[in-house]
Amino acid sequence: MFIPKLLEEISKIVEASKNIEVAKIKCKCNHNHFMVYEFCESYNANVKPGFNEIIRENNKLYLVKRNFFGKIVEKIECGNRFDKKQRRIIKVKCEKCGLEYIVFDNYKHGYDAVITRQESCTLKDEKYLDFKKVYSQPIEVYVKIRQDFSYAQFMDEFENIDYVSYLNSFGNIDIYGINSKSRKIKICTEETA
Secondary structure (H helix, E strand, O other): OOOOHHHHHHEEEEEEOOOEEEEEEOOOOOOOOEEEEEEEEOOOOOOOOOOOEEEEEOOEEEEEEEOOOOOEEEEEEOHHHHHHHOEEEEEEEEOOOOOEEEEEEOOOOOHHHHHHOHHHOOOOOHHHOOOEEOOOOOEEEEEEEEOOOOHHHHHHHOOOOOHHHHHOOOOEEEEEEEOOOOOEEEEEEEEOO
16 A cells, blocks of 8 residues: 555545555545645745646756646756755645645655655744635545555665655655546646655
8 A cells, every 4th residue: 555644544545556556535524525725835936827746857856837638838947955945735625524634745745755854844834824726616636646666675775764654755646636527637746756
């Protein structure tokens, strides 16, 4: 199982293969439609609206903007400093009961975050963060995790690491939604290693 510890209680695995798992988010009240919000903080002056994916090419980070068909139409090099200053948090709020869940925080989840312990960076209290609505209607939310290392490989590379840290150290995350017309809505894609 690759799903991060924070999602275990609120998700159900709907697809699994050797390195990939897809989980559907489900509220503790058993409802499965959520409003989705994103907080994105950047100290990089080049960040523009619509750049919602971070990729790594040749050991450099880039912010990219994709068109409807998934082709990269613009790319901005972020540099190494950007890796520590960019903060992205995706949270969902249950349409029925109003409970909120953090689905992804790149300072706490993903390979780089677990290894560099970026969660120790100071950040305003979450209740003061300026979250923006990702989609105007409640949607079903799915999280796709890719993990390229087995737990044994992970332990060989890093001493004194526990299983929870391994689960939170996935290499790639895709978060998407399905709307009432069965259309897929891209929320976030991030390579975390």
